[in-house]
Amino acid sequence: MSARMAYFQGEIMPLEDAKVSIMTHAFLYGTACFEGIRGNWNEDDGNVYVFRTLEHYQRLRMSGRILRIDLALSDEKLCEITHDLVARSGYHEDVYIRPIAYKSEELIGPRMHNVADDFLVFVMPFGDYLDADAGIRCMTSTWRRVDDLGIPARAKVNGLYVNSALAKTEAQENGFDEAIMLDDRGHVSEGSGENIVIVRNGKLVTPPVADNVLEGITLSSVIQIARDELGLETVERSIDRSELYVADECFMTGTAAHVTAVIEVDRRPVGSGAPGELTRKLQQLYRDAIRGKNPTYAHWATAVTPQAASDATGATARSESLA
Numbered sequence: 001m002s003a004r005m006a007y008f009q010g011e012i013m014p015l016e017d018a019k020v021s022i023m024t025h026a027f028l029y030g031t032a033c034f035e036g037i038r039g040n041w042n043e044d045d046g047n048v049y050v051f052r053t054l055e056h057y058q059r060l061r062m063s064g065r066i067l068r069i070d071l072a073l074s075d076e077k078l079c080e081i082t083h084d085l086v087a088r089s090g091y092h093e094d095v096y097i098r099p100i101a102y103k104s105e106e107l108i109g110p111r112m113h114n115v116a117d118d119f120l121v122f123v124m125p126f127g128d129y130l131d132a133d134a135g136i137r138c139m140t141s142t143w144r145r146v147d148d149l150g151i152p153a154r155a156k157v158n159g160l161y162v163n164s165a166l167a168k169t170e171a172q173e174n175g176f177d178e179a180i181m182l183d184d185r186g187h188v189s190e191g192s193g194e195n196i197v198i199v200r201n202g203k204l205v206t207p208p209v210a211d212n213v214l215e216g217i218t219l220s221s222v223i224q225i226a227r228d229e230l231g232l233e234t235v236e237r238s239i240d241r242s243e244l245y246v247a248d249e250c251f252m253t254g255t256a257a258h259v260t261a262v263i264e265v266d267r268r269p270v271g272s273g274a275p276g277e278l279t280r281k282l283q284q285l286y287r288d289a290i291r292g293k294n295p296t297y298a299h300w301a302t303a304v305t306p307q308a309a310s311d312a313t314g315a316t317a318r319s320e321s322l323a
């Protein structure tokens, strides 16, 4: 048995009971920040492995500093609530966890100061977001990535995702899988919900954080895996649109997208037009890491045993070391 569950106003409850008013500030103005965390089902040992929970909450706290939203709970408590929620939900499949820190007051007037805030988190089943194995076809969007001077992309601000949604819809309605957004200087920024990496001359190249990108947790994990397992260096520097056309390989990274090969940009094949060799290697290494299958990265993945509905009280998660 499994059930959609939420932590809302200090309690764990069925998702359908967690409701906000239509006058909630976050609903009126997008004044909220969020995270996306994956729980990855491991068939072999019957656990859901929640990936880098702490790092996600550290980033949520950073987003909150920008939006002037205080997270009252400690990182440890936030992780505990999250793992508890996953255990009690009882899913035997991949899940997606969505924590939100939001301006919860019922109040008219766009501002950051003197508006009460709150925190919630919910969990739901979630399979593949993009076709990671076949690779995806992308277009450079006509929508520009919002600049740090407008809405900072380093903060995962709910309202900022209008920018992503415009780009994603344009790409899909034009027959592509995903958008690549350029910033207003024409530099490659990121996908609608993914960071982007190209391979040139045996090195990984990814845009610097100052090119209006989210500081991706998947990306930093992949950079570390690339260095430690494959001896690959990553260079952070601006990338022009035309460099996408001459890259040897290209891939996107993200909690939802994992490591996904980009096989075509603007109807031009990337490299041979099939997922590149380094991309495939990184994809496999990352896949094992997020399911708790690589002892080197066991500390990134917290094993949570899904509970049967009958014993879904007082659930606790275990941090399991495979080493």
Ligand code: PMP
Binding pocket: 036, 164, 190, 191, 192, 193, 194, 195, 213, 214, 215, 216, 217, 218, 219, 253, 254, 255, 256
């Ligand atoms: N960029 C954007 C705009 C995103 O929404 C995401 C998904 N959170 C990412 C990059 C990738 O970040 P992460 O690997 O931390 O999920």
